[in-house]
Amino acid sequence: MNRIIGFFLVLTLVWACSSDSGSDDTVIVDPVDKVSFERSTMLINWADNIIIPSYEAFSTDLDLLIDSFDTFKEDSNEDNLIKFRSSWMNAYISWQRVAMFEIGPAETVGFQLNMNIYPTNTDNIDGFITTGTYDLSLSSNRSSKGFPALDYLLNGLGEDDASILAFYSAGDKDALFMYTEDVLLDMKSLTDTVLSDWTEGYRDTFVANDGASSTASVDRMVNDYIFYYEKYLRAGKMGIPLGVFSGAPLPENVEAYYKGTISADLFLEGLNAVQDFFNGKHFNSETEGESLASYLDALNTVKDGEDLSALINAQFNTARDLIQDLSSFREEIENNNTPTAMFLAYDEVQKAVPMLKVDMVSAMSISIDFVDADGD
Amino acid sequence: MNKYFLAFTAIAGLSLTSCSSDDDSLELSPCDNCFVEFEVPDSYVFTRNGVSTVSFDGQTTRIKMGQELLSNFNIPTNTLDDLNGMFAHVEGDIDFEEAALNESDKSLRSKVAASADYFSTNATDQAIIRGDLDGFISAQITDVYPNWDVAATAGTAGQLADGESTRYVNANGLEYNQMFAKSLIGSLMTDQILNNYLSTAVLDEVDNVANNDADVVEEGKDYTTMEHKWDEAYGYAYGLNADQANPNADLGADSFLNEYIERANGDSDFEGIADDIFDAYKLGRAAIVAKDYDIRDLQAEIIKANISKVIAIRAVYYLQNGKTKLEGESPNIGGAFHAMSEAYGFIYSLQFTRKPNSADPYFTKEEVDAFLIDLLDDGDNGLWNVESTTLDSISEDIAARFDFTVAQAAE
Numbered sequence: 112m113n114r115i116i117g118f119f120l121v122l123t124l125v126w127a128c129s130s131d132s133g134s135d136d137t138v139i140v141d142p143v144d145k146v147s148f149e150r151s152t153m154l155i156n157w158a159d160n161i162i163i164p165s166y167e168a169f170s171t172d173l174d175l176l177i178d179s180f181d182t183f184k185e186d187s188n189e190d191n192l193i194k195f196r197s198s199w200m201n202a203y204i205s206w207q208r209v210a211m212f213e214i215g216p217a218e219t220v221g222f223q224l225n226m227n228i229y230p231t232n233t234d235n236i237d238g239f240i241t242t243g244t245y246d247l248s249l250s251s252n253r254s255s256k257g258f259p260a261l262d263y264l265l266n267g268l269g270e271d272d273a274s275i276l277a278f279y280s281a282g283d284k285d286a287l288f289m290y291t292e293d294v295l296l297d298m299k300s301l302t303d304t305v306l307s308d309w310t311e312g313y314r315d316t317f318v319a320n321d322g323a324s325s326t327a328s329v330d331r332m333v334n335d336y337i338f339y340y341e342k343y344l345r346a347g348k349m350g351i352p353l354g355v356f357s358g359a360p361l362p363e364n365v366e367a368y369y370k371g372t373i374s375a376d377l378f379l380e381g382l383n384a385v386q387d388f389f390n391g392k393h394f395n396s397e398t399e400g401e402s403l404a405s406y407l408d409a410l411n412t413v414k415d416g417e418d419l420s421a422l423i424n425a426q427f428n429t430a431r432d433l434i435q436d437l438s439s440f441r442e443e444i445e446n447n448n449t450p451t452a453m454f455l456a457y458d459e460v461q462k463a464v465p466m467l468k469v470d471m472v473s474a475m476s477i478s479i480d481f482v483d484a485d486g487d
Numbered sequence: 488m489n490k491y492f493l494a495f496t497a498i499a500g501l502s503l504t505s506c507s508s509d510d511d512s513l514e515l516s517p518c519d520n521c522f523v524e525f526e527v528p529d530s531y532v533f534t535r536n537g538v539s540t541v542s543f544d545g546q547t548t549r550i551k552m553g554q555e556l557l558s559n560f561n562i563p564t565n566t567l568d569d570l571n572g573m574f575a576h577v578e579g580d581i582d583f584e585e586a587a588l589n590e591s592d593k594s595l596r597s598k599v600a601a602s603a604d605y606f607s608t609n610a611t612d613q614a615i616i617r618g619d620l621d622g623f624i625s626a627q628i629t630d631v632y633p634n635w636d637v638a639a640t641a642g643t644a645g646q647l648a649d650g651e652s653t654r655y656v657n658a659n660g661l662e663y664n665q666m667f668a669k670s671l672i673g674s675l676m677t678d679q680i681l682n683n684y685l686s687t688a689v690l691d692e693v694d695n696v697a698n699n700d701a702d703v704v705e706e707g708k709d710y711t712t713m714e715h716k717w718d719e720a721y722g723y724a725y726g727l728n729a730d731q732a733n734p735n736a737d738l739g740a741d742s743f744l745n746e747y748i749e750r751a752n753g754d755s756d757f758e759g760i761a762d763d764i765f766d767a768y769k770l771g772r773a774a775i776v777a778k779d780y781d782i783r784d785l786q787a788e789i790i791k792a793n794i795s796k797v798i799a800i801r802a803v804y805y806l807q808n809g810k811t812k813l814e815g816e817s818p819n820i821g822g823a824f825h826a827m828s829e830a831y832g833f834i835y836s837l838q839f840t841r842k843p844n845s846a847d848p849y850f851t852k853e854e855v856d857a858f859l860i861d862l863l864d865d866g867d868n869g870l871w872n873v874e875s876t877t878l879d880s881i882s883e884d885i886a887a888r889f890d891f892t893v894a895q896a897a898e
Contacts (some may be wrong), residue, residue, distance in 0.1 A: 215816060215817070218816070218817040219816075219817040221648055224648070224650070224651060228651070246636060246638075248638060249636060249637075249638055249646055249653075250638075250646055250647065250648030250649075250653040250821070251636070251646055251653040253648070326815065
């Protein structure tokens, strides 16, 4: 027994020594210093061509949503309800383009969790409308506002448009309008703060912090990006409602549950945003700038004989193909005893996680700063 | 098979010694364990005439009471009587959801700061400590519940976001539920185990040794008193595990000591501490059956050292975790205060730790009180003003009395 331990000790020592001496002949390149890739160029591309334009477009779509609400409030007919709903869907799609940027101003205000916690707390919302007493800035009320609350208010109050309209025509409709408007104004105010912070200062801070350390912009953005992919896109939109983590499906945890038909579209837009960001594709354009993909190429990162950037793109594409063939997530989960097709798609989404979280970050010498459980 | 196992245990015990020998640690001579030649089961199963002699329902009951109290702490419709009823239950009162708890004659509060070694002649500190825990409950009702729907700021109680969670803090940023739960780990579980049931004052009380030597069981029971005392020490650590003979299979079964043995064990720097604790419990119990009290006492010392260490590791962990969350561009204040409230409770619990082969805790009550004052006196508003140098200096002071570094505990 002791001899075995001794043997292992010797082995360990030998291994430790040889690994040190090995680094003399195998030149280990410090990717940041030795490879001709400028992190700052990538940061500028991210900020100026992706992040800020995405926020601007989202802000515009949110304004349009508020406009269509105002129209509906003035004249609460079915046509205006449908337009209001359609603006909500537009803005919700647009949101998928900014949700991953939970850094700087967005992180400070808790943008993601203030805009899009679902399932929404309908008991709270009903109570707030009845009492008229609420403070939407409280963290305990984050699950009673944002896009999911609007989903309930637009799609969940009744079975069809006529019965939903009835709520907006009833004697106590003012309270309902008031709450809906307060939810919209809260979203608007958060969005204005985030966008103006970016354009009035944070953009320069972000770009200037171009080093390589756990607090540098690239390292933090990559962490936030992977966290978004793993937690919000993979788990939030698919895994949790599928029951991957709980064992039983939870269809009511689908994004835009009350609308029912758009959850896969929201996911796909999120996936597109993730892939476009990976490739440094400018917002609403085919032009590509410096990106995680070009960074990996500059580092010449190869896995199993293939470029890692190509492998990651191929994985995103495979996942997209499978999801495009699905019905809405709510239908997939509610109409199938075992939603096999959605599980298969989920597995393809999951396969990109180790590519990003292990292979990509190790090539870039970035350490992951989050863990799955929060350790209460 | 059993002899190999024992040899291994002896080595484990020795390695523990050598690691911690800088301080007031175990002094094992190499052959203390060498001649153990009695039966040691693979799991915590002990029988007499084919009937189990292991029993610790009282401990399981109290842990369950703690769980219910904890889950009610943050329900702002509760009254002071509701929570006090759960803390200081009286047999027959309807305080709990679970009927069996209502029928029980057990109470949490009566076992807080109640160990033979530390409190049999120290009613003063006992009263002060029970008063502290009473105070956490009453302040939750009077200070925090009224501000449930208010955003907390420096000097004002209320709520703070912490990721997806919401934390409810007092005017100094402290969460009473965390302070209470983590203080209970020390003042109830740790104190009862280390300073009561593993104490020779309890194990060898009156004619326990003679009765154990002669296999004289308690009236109507299958166990000797000494066996039972040891099992009660075991129950405060493992009372809620699904398989109580193999508790490490689902460690983390409660929100108290069991959970934090798991957390400490989950840090690679301390991996194995859960097995060290369980193995010592098992070997010590087997030693009682074999009437080998030296080996029993040796295992008691191993348990004391390791459970004390768990408390210290978690105190440092949460201080450092809180510090990290306050740093950076977008500090997570809610998360930081949550962590530091846990740290508060673990620091509080240090006064109930026990240095092996000694009559003393790793930190005296006075030292603990000084830490807690230090934690909150960087400004007028407690945690709202806490400085990272304060968090570091308390962390260093705690780690210095153990065989680990701040960095090891911080992960």
